[in-house]
Amino acid sequence: MTTAETESVESFRARARDWLAGNMPRLDENAPPPALGDDDEEWVRARELQRMLYAGGFAGICFPVEYGGLGLSLAHQRAFTQETAGYEMPVQLNIPTFSIVCATLLDMGSEEQKRERISAAIRGDEVHCQFLSEPSGGSDLAGLLTRAELDGDTWILNGQKTWSTSAYAADWGLCLARTNWDVPKHRGLTMFLIPTRAPGLHMNRVKMVNGSREFCEEFFTDVQLPATAVVGEVNDGWAVASRQLFHERNAVGGGSPFVSGLAGRPRALGGQSPFTIARATGRAAEPGVRERVGEWVAMETVQHQMVARVGRAIGTGALPAPAASLLRLFHAESAQRATDLAMDVAGAQIAAGVGTEEGVVGRAGIAYLSRQGASLGGGSSEMARNQISERLLNMPREAAADRDIPFNQVKRGRA
Amino acid sequence: MELELTADQKLFQSSARSLLEKDHSLDRLRGLAPGEPAWDRDSWQRGAELGWAATIVPEELGGGSVSGEGVRDLTLLAEELGSVVAAGPFLPVNVVLAGLVAAHGSGPDHAATIESLVAGEQVATWAVYEPGGQWAPEAARVAATPTGEGWRLDGTKDRVEAGLEADLLLVTATGPEGLVQLLVPASAEGVAVSPQWALDLSRPLAEVRFDGVVVGAEAVVGTPATTPEVLERQLQIALLVQCAEMCGGLDRMFALTMQWGFDRYSFGRPLASYQALKHRYADMRTWLEACHATTQAAAEAVQAGSADAPQLVSVAKSFVAERAQWILQDCVQLHGGIGVTWEHDLHLYLRRATSDRALYGTPEDHRRRLADLSSL
Numbered sequence: 001m002t003t004a005e006t007e008s009v010e011s012f013r014a015r016a017r018d019w020l021a022g023n024m025p026r027l028d029e030n031a032p033p034p035a036l037g038d039d040d041e042e043w044v045r046a047r048e049l050q051r052m053l054y055a056g057g058f059a060g061i062c063f064p065v066e067y068g069g070l071g072l073s074l075a076h077q078r079a080f081t082q083e084t085a086g087y088e089m090p091v092q093l094n095i096p097t098f099s100i101v102c103a104t105l106l107d108m109g110s111e112e113q114k115r116e117r118i119s120a121a122i123r124g125d126e127v128h129c130q131f132l133s134e135p136s137g138g139s140d141l142a143g144l145l146t147r148a149e150l151d152g153d154t155w156i157l158n159g160q161k162t163w164s165t166s167a168y169a170a171d172w173g174l175c176l177a178r179t180n181w182d183v184p185k186h187r188g189l190t191m192f193l194i195p196t197r198a199p200g201l202h203m204n205r206v207k208m209v210n211g212s213r214e215f216c217e218e219f220f221t222d223v224q225l226p227a228t229a230v231v232g233e234v235n236d237g238w239a240v241a242s243r244q245l246f247h248e249r250n251a252v253g254g255g256s257p258f259v260s261g262l263a264g265r266p267r268a269l270g271g272q273s274p275f276t277i278a279r280a281t282g283r284a285a286e287p288g289v290r291e292r293v294g295e296w297v298a299m300e301t302v303q304h305q306m307v308a309r310v311g312r313a314i315g316t317g318a319l320p321a322p323a324a325s326l327l328r329l330f331h332a333e334s335a336q337r338a339t340d341l342a343m344d345v346a347g348a349q350i351a352a353g354v355g356t357e358e359g360v361v362g363r364a365g366i367a368y369l370s371r372q373g374a375s376l377g378g379g380s381s382e383m384a385r386n387q388i389s390e391r392l393l394n395m396p397r398e399a400a401a402d403r404d405i406p407f408n409q410v411k412r413g414r415a
Numbered sequence: 416m417e418l419e420l421t422a423d424q425k426l427f428q429s430s431a432r433s434l435l436e437k438d439h440s441l442d443r444l445r446g447l448a449p450g451e452p453a454w455d456r457d458s459w460q461r462g463a464e465l466g467w468a469a470t471i472v473p474e475e476l477g478g479g480s481v482s483g484e485g486v487r488d489l490t491l492l493a494e495e496l497g498s499v500v501a502a503g504p505f506l507p508v509n510v511v512l513a514g515l516v517a518a519h520g521s522g523p524d525h526a527a528t529i530e531s532l533v534a535g536e537q538v539a540t541w542a543v544y545e546p547g548g549q550w551a552p553e554a555a556r557v558a559a560t561p562t563g564e565g566w567r568l569d570g571t572k573d574r575v576e577a578g579l580e581a582d583l584l585l586v587t588a589t590g591p592e593g594l595v596q597l598l599v600p601a602s603a604e605g606v607a608v609s610p611q612w613a614l615d616l617s618r619p620l621a622e623v624r625f626d627g628v629v630v631g632a633e634a635v636v637g638t639p640a641t642t643p644e645v646l647e648r649q650l651q652i653a654l655l656v657q658c659a660e661m662c663g664g665l666d667r668m669f670a671l672t673m674q675w676g677f678d679r680y681s682f683g684r685p686l687a688s689y690q691a692l693k694h695r696y697a698d699m700r701t702w703l704e705a706c707h708a709t710t711q712a713a714a715e716a717v718q719a720g721s722a723d724a725p726q727l728v729s730v731a732k733s734f735v736a737e738r739a740q741w742i743l744q745d746c747v748q749l750h751g752g753i754g755v756t757w758e759h760d761l762h763l764y765l766r767r768a769t770s771d772r773a774l775y776g777t778p779e780d781h782r783r784r785l786a787d788l789s790s791l
Binding site for chain 1: 418419673676677685687688690693694696697698700701704705707708709711712726727729730733734778779781782783784785786787789791
């Protein structure tokens with residue numbers, strides 16, 4: 001008899017509570033936010049924390065036992081997550097490692113892929129990433145140009161990827177490439193599981209306007225992959241990518257069983273809310289400032305209420321899966337409103353920092369520079385609006401010049 | 416809308432719907448002559464028989480709710496009434512009941528009044544605004560002076576919903592020891608009620624003058640100690656009803672505008688095929704979901720008496736009232752010129768939403784309240 005069959009949620013919760021108290025480090029609420037820029041040490045820390053969870057028997061709660069997990073229910077996972085309040089947790093591993101890559105491997109991977117990759121991630125030995133987007137097009141994922149050609153038993157991969165989040169910290173990535181150019185775009189793709197340190201793979205970190213370097217770009221030059229690197233079927237990679245997109249929406253919507261832990265350490269750029277800025281600038285008594293802080297409080301609250309409601313509705317089937325685009329669109333709006341309100345509240349002070357440091361108010365200025373990131377990352381807001389109008393409201397689809405046309409006959413841009 | 420309704424709630428909802436279809440047509444509302452009453456006592460009585468004034472009143476005081484969670488049932492009803500811009504004293508009666516029930520056990524006994532309001536035999540309203548004033552119930556200028564045996568009231572209230580029709584006025588006034596609320600019969604000597612022009616055709620407003628009005632000590636609602644929480648309860652119920660009725664109205668008008676998008680053709684294509692318009696529909700659909708999300712969350716908090724209920728009703732009001740305007744004005748835009756005609760239904764909803772936005776605190780008022788509550 002396994003633990004899964006015997007242990008009740010409440011017993012598991014009580015055991016988790018004791019174990020967390022005795023083993024996991026407490027979050028330091030008063031710690032200053034980390035410096036802008038590199039966050040490499042966060043990833044080292046995430047692996048350490050994951051190893052602690054694994055050693056304590058609280059890692060991979062909803063993954064099957066045969067792949068290194070505990071094989072327990074979503075209720076067990078939720079109970080554990082609730083108990084983690086106030087503790088440092090390896091939340092960087094939730095997305096994409098556990099809730100997207102491992103979840104997709106569980107659905108579509110070979111037995112060997114599942115046994116090796118999922119268990120290594122649960123042990124804290126591996127981090128996973130996704131190689132999906134390409135510089136030739138952001139929203140049109142299936143129109144990608146990276147190619148994989150079979151040479152005997154070996155696949156030869158050539159091309160370029162970008163916007164791969166935290167790929168520099170990862171060991172393995174799911175990479176979508178074109179393997180047949182004579183069929184319409186969705187039907188000629190294959191998903192590969194590739195080591196990020198494979199010969200021929202060159203990775204750069206992309207520096208963003210806010211100083212973040214979490215995104216990477218990769219160049220693949222004759223990267224050699226064995227036949228066992230294929231995830232799912234050859235030329236059926238879109239089915240695998242669709243699972244990834246599903247799991248991504250599920251994770252962002254709060255419905256994933258593979259997300260564990262409530263919080264991590266304070267992230268860079270976390271400390272410049274309109275509330276904080278109102279205090280830092282000494283403007284908290286101004287009615288106009290109070291109105292804006294109140295608006296921010298309301299927006300943040302509605303954002304959480306929206307995630308809870310739509311997540312639950314998708315879970316029960318009250319809303320169809322494309323309703324996740326409602327969350328995508330609203331998140332962008334609330335994040336951007338927060339940025340704008342912070343700038344309003346900062347007023348004249350946003351142009352300068354404190355001495356040679358950016359200070360809290362300077363951070364609001366930096367956050368404003370990358371304001372549009374909220375409506376670009378994870379699919380643009382325009383794509384979300386297409387999804388909502390076409391998939392949720394059943395309005396006519398946009399004309400597509402590549403539908404049902406062999407990909408090698410589809411027109412491409414010059415950039 | 417709640418995501419899941421029980422069988423009893425569905426029955427409650429459908430009984431409300433059939434009465435609303437019979438008694439509250441939009442054409443009647445549109446056709447009202449100036450000065451013609453927007454509703455009559457009989458139709459309110461029929462609503463009361465279906466439990467429209469009973470949900471937030473405990474059974475021992477003559478009330479009761481189908482789900483056992485009165486605030487949720489009240490919200491459900493408010494959505495139904497809002498979806499047809501129903502005329503009648505639903506909001507003021509339930510707000511006064513909220514106050515009387517919250518005060519029950521502190522101060523004079525109002526059980527008999529509660530019972531008659533639940534039964535629809537009497538109508539009551541909250542007299543809280545004062546001429547020229549913004550939302551500031553704590554700064555009432557209407558004066559309550561102790562007379563020895565009771566109180567004397569002097570001053571003027573306005574924007575009193577159903578003021579002409581009400582039998583009882585719950586007056587928020589300032590006494591020597593701070594705020595005091597008095598339940599005053601509209602027939603008392605010295606009370607002068609006059610009609611006031613109202614943007615919302617379905618909600619007649621009145622100005623009420625109190626000129627040396629004398630009431631007994633039994634007219635007081637609550638005690639000086641309980642008045643702030645009684646007031647807060649009245650406000651919470653008013654805000655929830657407003658938000659829920661706006662949600663109901665928005666659902667109806669969004670559905671109408673969706674249908675229009677599919678039915679109306681320009682250049683040989685339905686409006687719903689133009690990306691510029693599809694994107695506006697997508698925004699509206701998103702805001703609508705968020706309006707429901709925040710209204711339901713506020714209803715749950717008020718139902719549970721959670722510590723964050725004051726915040727959550729202000730979050731809901733500030734958000735829903737603003738988005739209701741955005742959505743309805745976009746519905747007008749998508750309809751084209753017909754959307755600004757008297758014949759179209761949209762203005763009836765826009766009137767209600769604009770009036771709801773203005774009363775019991777504007778979004779700006781509630782944002783400042785949120786800043787206060789967040790100890791900024």
